[in-house]
Amino acid sequence: MTTQDDSGSTLSSIALGEAPVLERLIEMNLDSLASSGLDEKTYFMVRLAALVAMDAAPVSYVMNLGLASEAGMTLEEAQGVLIAISPVVGSARVASAAGKMLRGFGMAIAAEQAAMEDQA
Numbered sequence: 001m002t003t004q005d006d007s008g009s010t011l012s013s014i015a016l017g018e019a020p021v022l023e024r025l026i027e028m029n030l031d032s033l034a035s036s037g038l039d040e041k042t043y044f045m046v047r048l049a050a051l052v053a054m055d056a057a058p059v060s061y062v063m064n065l066g067l068a069s070e071a072g073m074t075l076e077e078a079q080g081v082l083i084a085i086s087p088v089v090g091s092a093r094v095a096s097a098a099g100k101m102l103r104g105f106g107m108a109i110a111a112e113q114a115a116m117e118d119q120a
Helices: 003-015 018-037 042-053 058-070 075-090 091-119
Strands: none
Touching: 018 042, 018 058, 042 058, 042 075, 042 091, 058 091, 075 091
């Protein structure tokens, strides 16, 4: 199995709610939200900046940006974070992050659509 197949499988599991390890990671992150003292949107904006700085995997963006959206963070705010950190982390890192976000969400959407077709 290739790395892309592994990523697709992981994203499919998340989309179908069959990812206990990743669900635990989300729970851990929610605990850190409460401890941070930040409001939800600010918390997820900071996390987005950290993900970009670390060159995180697509699945990390899917998990975090999905929760960020639920917390009210908009696409424009996410783009603002990318613009703000670009001089610090570099344009190549930001471009890489943007591609990983698109790839991650594209795979998650495809997995959700496949699951709906299987149920139909």
